[in-house]
Amino acid sequence: MSYSKQDLKDLYEGKLPWPRIKEIMSRPKDDDRFEKYVEILQERMPWKEKILLPIGEHLFIVEKGKERIVKCDCGHEFGDYRRNWKLSALIFARDTREKLEEVYPGIKCPWPEFCEVREFYCPGCAALLKVESVPVGYPIIFDFLPDLDAFYSDWLGKPLPHKKEFRDMSQEVTGEWRPKPG
Amino acid sequence: MARGRGIGDRGKTLKQMLEDNRRLLRESGRYAGITKPHILKDDPIKAELFHSRIMSSLIAGRETCKQVSGSPYVREVAELCMGLYTPEGDAVVQSTGIQVHVRLMGDNVTWMIENNYEEDVGIQDGDLFLSNDPVIAGVHAADNYDILPIFWKGELVAWVCTVIMEMDIGAVSPGCMPCTAVERAGDGLKFDCEKIGSNDKIRRDFEVRIEMGLDLPDLFLLDRKGAVAANIRVREDIKEIIREFGLGYFKKATRELIEEERLNQIARIKQRTIPGRYRDIIPFEIYMSTIPASWLPSRKDMIRLIPMQMDILPEGRLVIDFDGIGEWGWHAYNPTTKALWGGLSIAVVQTLSYDGRANLGSLLPCDIKTPPVDSLFNPSQIKKLATGNPWPSMIDVFSLWCGMLGTSFYMRGFREETFNYVSGSGWQLAGYDQFGNKRPMLAGGPGTFGAGATGVCDGVDTGGWLATPETDVGNWEVWELFMPEMYMSRMLSPYSVGYGRYRSGISMGTMDMLHRLTLGITSGAIGAAHDRIIPNIGLFGGYPGGKRNSFLVRYRNFQDLVNNRLPLVHEVGHPKEFLSYPHGEIMYFDYMPPCMEVFDKDVYVVDNSSAGGLGDPIEREPALQKTDLDNGLTNEEISRNMYCIAVHYDEKAKEWSVDDGETRKLRAAKRKERLSRGVPVEQYWRQARQLILDKKLDPLLQEAYRSSMKLSQGFTRDYKDFWGLPDDFAF
Structure with a gap:
């Protein structure tokens, strides 16, 4: 089971009508999807680093030297993929009724006393990368930390060079922000 | 080999079979210890015929039930499902229909075995069992499981189960999903794997109990008769299948179907997802401080945090962890741990195992870690609590879980499978219907929420109701015949959408007027709509749909409006303008509407919102x-x-x-x-941290954080680490 790259490009670019999409959804899945997906995305990028994993509409984990970093398609780099990329983004918190009503007017508006809608932008291209709706005071969510080495080694059978420990390193970022004693 | 005293395989008791089966799974990691499955592979045509014969029997049984029953839930909404189970209670094949119960129906069987029914109660050919207690297995008491053993020459070789949602279970008013139940008795009649008949016949004394205990005994008993007829039909079909394929083949093939599906599920996980750690947060809100309640401690507003982590492990397993969840409460929304499996079943069947082969094997690669004791999802005194309506606290959990899995599909390149969903609000009613009968009433048609955007196109309009994939929300005219209501409108709402590069589907709001009602009380239903905090359901830059609301419109003088040809309420319109409707009072419920009296010509308004958009x-x-x-x-x-x-x-x-x-x-x-x-996150972090240090969060939120920290050291540590709070910090 396999699709041509052109089929997949049409799918990703929204060129297929719903009946055809439904047909693809209903058929058995294609085993080479990931490889073709990454090839298609890589061809679109203005930069050369190898894509290891797309993690959003604009964001990719890429191989840069011996490191693996999160990179926007515009070229902006967010640092090690094991640190929540959001901590290196720009944030706009909709924390008042006025700000919330720009998106959710009138009766559609959540309560600003309880709910904060956080928007994370790329500092390079201003793309809206993630909208996060959470109770006020909730830590910024690290949506996804991939086990990249297990994925490439165990599932794809193509181990990556420069193995990395699978652990959340975000605290290194917020640790730097803590007020220094004294 | 001489038969022992048991009714199971080779004279074993069912308890022995269950213990053996569990041991084999534990020791080998494979269902029933099947290390070399071959029965199905040796003759795939025969195997396919075998599976399709069972499946078609279950689907035909389901249709039989629909024909016998007279209840609109069965005939119009088709909220029922059938399944075939091994003697130990393991799901082999499911019919079409509501897929919540893949494992739950069988968990009732397992519970009977564990509780020594074989000896103490007796299990014989033709015995009819009924269960609806979520503490044993189930989501809410409205779901009734009719269970029938299948014997072959004196040996119990399988079970067949039918589940039907009932409109009346004798619960405290209003409705069958009582949000007013704050004590266990309020949930209504409970049948704890009760033997309600023998020799294929429902006992008369059971019927008398129903006739004396329910407002709608005829519908309830018709559903039982429909379920019993369906079960008998499937039983006889299964006997025919055994006659044709042989008992040995039947026993081995049913078990191999489970093991085959377990292996397929692991293969799907490895083919379509990315291993790693996924995280999200689902708030659960409940505002009961001003409601009338029989049990006064229930009169309390509260928010509970439900952090969720899904780990996809390199071996292809999915593990869900709710560490950090807050405490239970005196309300109807405490799910049992079994109920969580119902939520997971329905999500798994529609995201991964949608090829008609879903069974226990679909769930074996999944694990739900036992939530902290005395949390909302695991109250230690669950037997004393109401469990009548656990969906409000649970349904968004699995909405967001689908979003997590959808994220994974997207990253793997299967963008077309990216998906999430939401639930919404509704109303339930008790009182005198237009024929003068006092009874509970709950229309089965609010499931019209817009599905989340996919990664390749907009979400399906009004197609986001995951609970039952086949829902057609019924013919509204039938509900008008059945309830004192007239449907004023059903309108697609542009403002319901989760915006994004691809938008979510559009939701449909409903308005229905109470008509020919002489006496009625009402409350909200389903209840996932009482969110002042909207669900975190936008993907990759898409927004979540907005707030979900319920309204009650009371006209000042209905007849004058009609005589003067003034406009009746018929659409929400612009969300900034609806509340200014000039000809009546609009009661705005941005929380679960409490129990209150309603009057003829009042209008129920359901303002749904959709799931998430995707992309900027x-x-x-x-x-x-x-x-x-x-x-x-x-x-x-x-x-x-x-x-x-x-x-x-x-x-x-x-x-x-x-x-x-x-x-x-x-x-x-x-x-x-x-x-x-936009500001650098560090700047935001410093301001937000100060707010927390100064304890300037709303008191309800502070109590929510306090509750989570009380139950989880891990959550407390993570919270303090993230915000850089001192060790002695406490809300």
């Missing part, structure tokens, strides 16, 4: 927006404000056009605005 809204293809505009699904305001698309309506051509130049300018300005509004 200002990257939406203008042509998609033009199509939506031409179809009347959106408007100029949304196009400009949310998508930065400039549009004009051409009166002559009767269609919309996009101004490409102006659109480019709007989008450039929006990017500029973002760069000027």
Whole structure:
């Protein structure tokens, strides 16, 4: 089971009508999807680093030297993929009724006393990368930390060079922000 | 080999079979210890025939039930499902229909075995069992499981189960999903794997109990008769299948079907997802401080945090962890741990195992870690609590779980499978219907929420109701015959949408007027709508749909309005304007509507919202927006404000056009605005941290954090680590 790259490009670019999409959804899945997906995305990028994993509409984990970093398609780099990329983004918190009503007017508006809608932008291209709706005071969510080495080694059978420990390193970022004693 | 005293395989007791089966799974990691499955592979045509014969029998049984039953839930909404189970209670094949119960039906069987029914109660050919207690296995008491053993020459070889949702279970008013139940007795009648008949016949004394205990005994008993007829039909079909394929083949093949599905599920996980750690948060809100309640401690407002972590492990397992969840409460919304499996079943069947082969094997690679004791999902005194309506606390959990899995599909390249969903609000009623009968009433048609956007196209309009994939929400005219209501309108709401490069589906709101009602009380139903905090359900830059609301409109003088031909309420319209309707009082419930009296000509309004959009809204293809505009699904305001698309309506051509130049300018300005509004996260972090240190959060939120920290050291540590709080910090 396999699709041509052109089929997949049409799918990703929204060129297929719903009946055809439904047909693809209903058929058995294609085993080479990931490889073709990454090839298609890589061809679109203005930069050369190898894509290891797309993690959003604009964001990719890429191989840069011996490191693996999160990179926007515009070229902006967010640092090690094991640190929540959001901590290196720009944030706009909709924390008042006025700000919330720009998106959710009138009766559609959540309560600003309880709910904060956080928007994370790329500092390079201003793309809206993630909208996060959470109770006020909730830590910024690290949506996804991939086990990249297990994925490439165990599932794809193509181990990556420069193995990395699978652990959340975000605290290194917020640790730097803590007020220094004294 | 001489038979032992048991009714199971080779004279074993069912308990021995269950213990053996569990041991084999534990020791080998494979269902029933099947290390070399071959029965199905040796003759795939025979195997396919075998599976399809069972499946078609279950589907035919389900149709039989629909024909016998007279209840609108069965006949109109088809909220029922059938399944075939091994002697130990393991799901082999499911019919079409509501897939919540894949494992739960069998868990009732397992419970009977564990509780020594074989000896103490007796299990014989033709015995009829009924169960609806979520503490044993189930989601809410409205779901009734009719269970029938299948014997072959004196040996119990399988079970067949039918589940039906009932409108009346004798619960405290109003309705069958009572949000007013604050004590266990309020849940209604409970049948704890009760033997309600023998020799294929329902006992008369059981019927008497129903006749004396329910407002709608006829519908309840008709459903039982429908379920019993369906079960008998399947039983006889299974005997025919055994006759044709042989008992040995039947026993081995049913077990191999489970093991085969377990292996397939692991293969699907490895083919479609990415291993790693996924995290999200689901708040659960409940506002009961002012409601009438029999048990006074229930009169309390509370928010509970439900952090969720899904780990996809390298071996292809999914593990769900709710560490950090807050405490239980005196309300109807405490799910049992079994109920969580119901939520997971329905999500798994529709995201991964949708090829008609779903069974226990679909769930064996999944694990739900036992939630902390005395949390909302694991109250230690669950037997003393109401469990009548656990969906409000649970349904968004699995909405967001689908989003997590959808994220994974997207990253793997299966963008077309990206998906999430939401639930919404509704109303339930008790009182005298238009025929003078006092009874509970719950229409089965609020499931019209827009599904989340996919990674390749907009979400399906009104297609986001995961609970039952086949719902057609019934024929509304039938509900009008059955309840004292008239449907005023069902309107697609442009403002219900989760905006994004691809938008969510559009939700449909409903308005129905109470008509020929002489006495009624009402409350909210389903209840996932009482969210002052909207669910975190937007993907990759898409927004979640907005707030979900319920309203009650009470006209000042209905007859005058009609006589003067003044407009009745028939649509929500612009969300900023609805509350200013001039001819009546609008009661606005941004929380679960409490129990209250309603009157003839009052209007129920359900203002649904959709799941999440996907991608940056200002990257939406203008042509998609033009199509939506031409179809009347959106408007100029949304196009400009949310998508930065400039549009004009051409009166002559009767269609919309996009101004490409102006659109480019709007989008450039929006990017500029973002760069000027956005601040480095460090700056935000310092301000938010100070707010927390100064304890300036709303008291309800502080109590929510306190509750989670009380139950979880891990959550407490993570919270303090993230915000850099001192060790002795406490809310």
